[in-house]
Amino acid sequence: MKHLYKTLQTGAFVAATALWSQGAFALGTAAGTDIVNTAQATYNIGTGGPGTTTPSNPTTTTVNELIDVDVTWIDAAPVTVTSGDVNRVTKYTVTNIGNGNENFDLTSLSTLLGDDFDPVLSSPNNIYLDNPSGIVGQYDVTDTPVSQTGVLAPDDVVTIFILNDIPTGLNDADTGDTQLTATSVTGTGAPGSSLPNAGDGGTISAVFGNSGGDDADTGTYIISGVVVTLTKSAVVTDPFGGSEPVPGATIAYTIRVSVTGSGTAANLVIADPIPANTSYVLNSIRLDTTSGSGAAYVSQTDGGGDDASDYNNTNGNAVTVDLGNVTAAAVDTFITFNVTIN
Amino acid sequence: MLKLLKNSLLALVVIASPVWAGSLTLSNIAEIEVTEVNDQGEEIVKRVPADLVVPGTEVIYTITANNEGDMEAANVVIANPVPEHTVYIGGSASSSAMGKSTRIVFSVDGGSTFDVPENLEIMDEDGTVRLASAEEYTHVQWAFDFAIPPGAKVDVSFRVLLK
Numbered sequence: 001m002k003h004l005y006k007t008l009q010t011g012a013f014v015a016a017t018a019l020w021s022q023g024a025f026a027l028g029t030a031a032g033t034d035i036v037n038t039a040q041a042t043y044n045i046g047t048g049g050p051g052t053t054t055p056s057n058p059t060t061t062t063v064n065e066l067i068d069v070d071v072t073w074i075d076a077a078p079v080t081v082t083s084g085d086v087n088r089v090t091k092y093t094v095t096n097i098g099n100g101n102e103n104f105d106l107t108s109l110s111t112l113l114g115d116d117f118d119p120v121l122s123s124p125n126n127i128y129l130d131n132p133s134g135i136v137g138q139y140d141v142t143d144t145p146v147s148q149t150g151v152l153a154p155d156d157v158v159t160i161f162i163l164n165d166i167p168t169g170l171n172d173a174d175t176g177d178t179q180l181t182a183t184s185v186t187g188t189g190a191p192g193s194s195l196p197n198a199g200d201g202g203t204i205s206a207v208f209g210n211s212g213g214d215d216a217d218t219g220t221y222i223i224s225g226v227v228v229t230l231t232k233s234a235v236v237t238d239p240f241g242g243s244e245p246v247p248g249a250t251i252a253y254t255i256r257v258s259v260t261g262s263g264t265a266a267n268l269v270i271a272d273p274i275p276a277n278t279s280y281v282l283n284s285i286r287l288d289t290t291s292g293s294g295a296a297y298v299s300q301t302d303g304g305g306d307d308a309s310d311y312n313n314t315n316g317n318a319v320t321v322d323l324g325n326v327t328a329a330a331v332d333t334f335i336t337f338n339v340t341i342n
Numbered sequence: 343m344l345k346l347l348k349n350s351l352l353a354l355v356v357i358a359s360p361v362w363a364g365s366l367t368l369s370n371i372a373e374i375e376v377t378e379v380n381d382q383g384e385e386i387v388k389r390v391p392a393d394l395v396v397p398g399t400e401v402i403y404t405i406t407a408n409n410e411g412d413m414e415a416a417n418v419v420i421a422n423p424v425p426e427h428t429v430y431i432g433g434s435a436s437s438s439a440m441g442k443s444t445r446i447v448f449s450v451d452g453g454s455t456f457d458v459p460e461n462l463e464i465m466d467e468d469g470t471v472r473l474a475s476a477e478e479y480t481h482v483q484w485a486f487d488f489a490i491p492p493g494a495k496v497d498v499s500f501r502v503l504l505k
Contacts, residue, residue: 028397029427029505035395039405039422041368046413047489056368056405059392063427063504066396099397194394207396 027155031065031100031200065100065199067184068209071217074159078175078222080263085166087122089139090219092160094182096152098209100200104149104182108162112218116174119164119221127180130159139163149182162219172225172262181216188213224263226328230270231256249341251278254294257333259326268326270335273318278339285309285319285337292331309335365411366418366490373402395504400431404499407490414489420498421483423453427505432459432476434501435484442488444498449481450474456483 029035039056072093081088096102106127110119125145134142139161149158164178186198189208198206233256238249245251255272259265274280286297287309300321304313314320319337326333372392377385392401405422409415424430430448437444447456450464462474484498 033427035372035401035425035427035504037370037372037403037422037425039368039370039403039420041366041407041418041420043366043418043490044416045365045411047416049413049416051417052366054366054368056370059370059372059403061372061392061395061401064394064396066398205394207394209396 028066028099029063030154031063031098032204033063035061035063037061062204063099064194064205064207065102065186066098066209067100067102067186067206067213068096068098068211069102069104069182069184069213069215070095070097070211071180071182071215073180073217073219075219078220080224080226081166081221082225083166083170083223084168087163088119088166088221090162090164090178090180090221091137091139092162092180092217092219093157094149094152094160094180095157096154097211099154100206101151101153103151103185105185106147106149106160107181107183108178109181110164110176110178112177112179115177115220117167117170117176117223119166119176119178121178122163122165126163128161128163130161148185164221166221166223170223172223174223176221176223177218178221179216179218181214183214186213222263225261226259226263226265227261228265228268228326229258229260231258232272245341247341250281250338251341252336252338255335256294257323257326257335259328259330259332261328263328265326265328268323269314270321270323271315271318272320272335272337273315274339277342279342280311280317280319281338281340282311285311285321285335287321288334289323290331291334294334294336297334297336311337365409365413365492366415367408367410368420369406369408371404373404374399375402397504399504400501401428401504402499402501404497406495406497408495409490409492412492414491416489418486418490418496419483421453421481422500423481424479424502428502429477429505430479430482431501431503434499435482436499437484437486438497439486439488442486445485445487447483447485448479449483450478451480453481456481 036058038058042053044051074091074093079088079090108121108127110121127146128143129146131143134140137159160180162178162180186206187195191208191210191212194205194207196205233254235252236243236245236249238244238246283302285300287300288294288297290296300307300309302311304310309321311319321335323333373389374392375387376390378388380386395401405420435446447458449456450462463471464474465471482500490496
């Protein structure tokens with residue numbers, strides 16, 4: 001006979017299993033929890049004698065505090081910087097992967113081996129805790145300089161920023177590393193070793209997990225010498241076939257966008273206000289991103305959202321062109337539009 | 343006088359019942375395994391009381407049935423719920439009297455019914471029927487097909503992982 005049970009009855013066990021299978025980041029049984037076990041026997045006294053039941057003594061095992069921490073550098077890629085930059089930010093998470101309440105000391109280090117240059121930790125503070133005011137998940141002036149995470153409950157995560165200044169005179173694509181270390185205030189020790197009475201509440205032991213009570217991760221800066229140069233030129237055509245800037249004359253402006261050096265100019269947006277005493281000629285924006293010479297213009301609309309360009313939409317009475325990410329290797333971009341002199 | 347008689351009867355009952363129940367006693371210990379290095383530099387796995395447990399620790403429970411009476415204990419069945427905050431480790435249940443035919447079965451319904459692992463199935467919410475995994479067992483049970491003679495002991499054991 002097969003026994004069939006519905007998930008309804010066993011849901012709690014299934015859920016518990018799923019949590020466990022998440023490994024190190026599972027919420028383990030809380031420090032201080034008592035695990036009680038009691039067995040029971042049923043039997044007959046003598047063959048055919050009266051049936052009886054007897055319980056065992058209960059065993060009680062108290063769960064100790066597991067001290068375990070994870071530090072992870074979470075910038076998506078090396079942080080692009082240029083020589084001489086100040087207060088450049090790298091971003092980390094610190095997670096209490098133990099089962100008790102724990103505070104962690106935070107230290108930063110930038111004199112690491114294996115990179116091209118040493119960033120210089122910002123002074124007087126260079127470790128900041130992301131706080132709920134200002135922009136969450138991004139360094140801003142409301143974030144507080146700290147030397148500890150503060151007490152973290154099991155599975156609590158905080159975001160930490162390390163700020164460095166970048167030395168001058170560096171070359172394109174040079175990298176520099178900086179490191180955040182979080183160390184349990186309770187202490188550190190070999191995985192599996194323990195400190196008596198050092199766990200939560202002072203009556204249970206503190207047992208060191210795989211991290212040994214401290215963890216570090218390294219973030220990287222990369223020098224990107226990307227330089228964006230805009231060159232604007234104007235050609236005047238007057239109503240009389242000449243080139244005098246008189247009322248009624250048309251001015252054709254051309255903006256040449258050059259990205260040079262190395263790396264990528266991210267989210268490059270060109271905005272050009274229409275000069276005073278002139279009027280924009282509707283639907284006159286044209287864009288050449290392919291020829292590198294202004295030989296392959298494509299007409300743009302004035303409305304926003306349909307192509308890379310707009311007039312009086314992103315910025316009032318201005319031409320705005322969103323070029324996105326432009327690499328130093330890309331050909332020069334040409335933007336042209338017309339105005340008339342009032 | 344009647345009251346006195348009642349009291350003495352009550353006293354008799356109280357004295358009498360431990361004599362019956364006391365013929366089989368169950369003792370239960372919780373241990374963990376630790377690895378130590380001996381004088382020869384060899385690693386030795388040693389069992390110690392389960393004091394230093396944290397999430398992820400394997401705990402070994404050993405239950406000893408000791409027949410302290412003068413009659414044999416027949417049809418002995420020992421049942422142990424898997425303790426809260428732990429999961430049963432598949433294949434870990436054992437008996438010191440295995441050679442004498444001990445039937446080890448499990449429950450996935452809180453101890454209402456028991457069966458061998460290959461017969462324990464669970465229906466998921468989407469209707470899929472699958473074999474229950476060891477982590478889903480709620481109880482372990484040992485049924486002895488022999489009587490425990492007076493003065494004899496049988497150990498049974500199982501392991502759990504602390505969540």
